[in-house]
Amino acid sequence: MNDLKQLIKTEALRLGFYTCGIARNDSLEEMRPFYTEFVGRNGHAGLEYLKTNMEKRLHPELVLKGTRSVIALLMNYFPPEIIPEKDNFIMAKYAYGTDYHALMRSRMDDLIGVITQSCPQIQAKAFVDSGAVLEKAWARKCGVGWQGKNSLLINKSAGSFFFIGIILTDLELEPDPAETDHCGICSRCVRACPTGALHTPYQLDISRCISYLTIESKEEIPADLKSKLNDRIFGCDICQDVCPYNRLASPHQIPEFLPSKPLIDMRKKDWIAMDESGFDRIFSDSALKRTGFHRLRRGIL
Numbered sequence: 001m002n003d004l005k006q007l008i009k010t011e012a013l014r015l016g017f018y019t020c021g022i023a024r025n026d027s028l029e030e031m032r033p034f035y036t037e038f039v040g041r042n043g044h045a046g047l048e049y050l051k052t053n054m055e056k057r058l059h060p061e062l063v064l065k066g067t068r069s070v071i072a073l074l075m076n077y078f079p080p081e082i083i084p085e086k087d088n089f090i091m092a093k094y095a096y097g098t099d100y101h102a103l104m105r106s107r108m109d110d111l112i113g114v115i116t117q118s119c120p121q122i123q124a125k126a127f128v129d130s131g132a133v134l135e136k137a138w139a140r141k142c143g144v145g146w147q148g149k150n151s152l153l154i155n156k157s158a159g160s161f162f163f164i165g166i167i168l169t170d171l172e173l174e175p176d177p178a179e180t181d182h183c184g185i186c187s188r189c190v191r192a193c194p195t196g197a198l199h200t201p202y203q204l205d206i207s208r209c210i211s212y213l214t215i216e217s218k219e220e221i222p223a224d225l226k227s228k229l230n231d232r233i234f235g236c237d238i239c240q241d242v243c244p245y246n247r248l249a250s251p252h253q254i255p256e257f258l259p260s261k262p263l264i265d266m267r268k269k270d271w272i273a274m275d276e277s278g279f280d281r282i283f284s285d286s287a288l289k290r291t292g293f294h295r296l297r298r299g300i301l
Contacts, residue, residue, distance in 0.1 A: 004118060005174050008071065011114045015107045016254060017073045017165075018158060021142030024175045025067045025168075028058045028137055045206040047216060056132035063132055064125045066170040072135075072142035073111075074153075075104055078161035080251035083264055085231075089271050089300060091288070092211065092235025093161060097257035098285040100163050104128040108165050115171070124169040135164040143176035149201040150189035150239035156182055159246035182245075189239035194228040198239060210236035214299050215291050221299075233271070233299040234288055271300050 005022060012020035035054055037043075044050035056062045060070060077094050094100065108126035116122060127133045136153045140146050145153040145162075154160045156179070183201075190198045197208040206212050210232050213221050221229070240246055262282050274282075279293040288296060 002174055004115075004171070007118065008111070008115060008173070011111055012073055015110055016075065017107070018076045018162065019074050019144050019155065021072045021139070021144040021176045022173045023070045023072070023138060023141035023143075023178070024173075025060055025070055026141070028134060031134070031137060032058060043203075043206065045212060045217075047206065047212075053132035057134050060133065060168050064123060064168040064170070066123060067168045068170050069168075069173040069175070070138045070142060071167040071169065071173075072139040072144050073108065073165040073167070074139070074144050074155065074162040075100070075107075075165065075254070076158070076162055076250070076252040077254075077257050078159070078246075078249040078252055079257070079259070081259075081264075083259055083266075087267050089231050089233045089266075089268060091233060092237050094163070095234055095287040096259040096263070097254075099287045099289070100257070101128050101130075103254075103256050104163055104165050108167060112167065115169070119171060122169060122171050124167055124171070127166045127168070128163070133166050133168070135166050138166055139164050141178045143179050146179045146181050146183075147202065148181075148189070148243070148245075149183045149187060150193075150198060150243065151202060151204040152240065154182070154243065154245050156245065157248060159249040160240050160243060161246065161249050186244060188242040188244070192238050192242040194230060194238065195225050210238070218295075229299075233296060234291060 009020045035057070039051050060067045077100065079093050079096055083096065105126060105128050108128070112124045112126060115124060127135070136147045139153050145155040148154040148160070152160045153162065153164060155162065187201065190201055195208045195210060197205045199205060208225065210229055213225060214229070214232060214234050214236070260282065276293045279296070283289055
């Protein structure tokens with residue numbers, strides 16, 4: 001069991017993940033009261049995927065029959081270079097390069113392949129922002145971070161600029177200790193959020209979050225929030241940028257996450273002048289495709 005656990009962790013690092021943790025598949029039943037209240041007050045802000053499949057979210061064995069262990073993986077996306085913000089519109093750092101979903105999924109499948117070589121009969125299934133899996137809750141149980149006051153997963157040694165991947169498996173693996181909260185009395189993220197989306201620490205008011213407003217929402221941005229976007233047109237990193245733990249963030253070494261030269265060279269006039277063909281050319285493999293040209297242009301204007 002320990003040899004297999006070490007193999008998984010060694011291969012995870014080789015595949016470009018920052019860290020890997022393991023938890024026993026215990027129920028997340030203790031989270032039911034929160035999610036029941038969250039959905040009851042429309043805390044999901046119309047994001048229906050957050051509302052559905054509660055039983056599967058609380059019990060992974062309903063997602064993959066026979067699940068005994070959960071593996072959490074973090075992949076660093078903190079950029080070596082910040083795109084200039086002067087005379088520019090601002091996008092979240094996670095969207096600088098190609099869309100992370102395919103890269104993460106490919107490398108997680110590679111890890112599953114390595115495990116299968118040692119244990120041919122095992123079952124395993126990977127999730128990257130997909131399926132009824134509570135990524136942050138499992139990442140905490142796997143010991144790779146805790147959910148901070150900004151509601152994001154924070155790693156004590158390297159901050160929060162990470163993508164989370166989860167693997168469910170029927171393997172019996174030795175679990176790691178769960179992580180504890182290290183936010184302490186710090187509330188910099190709460191104070192820094194310009195729209196008040198973190199008015200309740202550890203809980204995100206999705207309907208006021210700049211990321212939601214500029215990426216997910218199909219409605220017109222409320223008038224009282226428009227002036228608080230501060231030139232952000234796709235996502236927001238304010239609550240991460242002020243977090244003391246992100247002083248420890250190291251630049252990633254993943255070429256796919258680097259911004260293209262045309263993106264680095266973009267300034268406000270270029271964003272305003274950009275047509276749909278220009279958008280398709282610059283952002284063909286980007287997470288910005290999720291929002292699409294017309295909604296992005298709405299934000300720019």
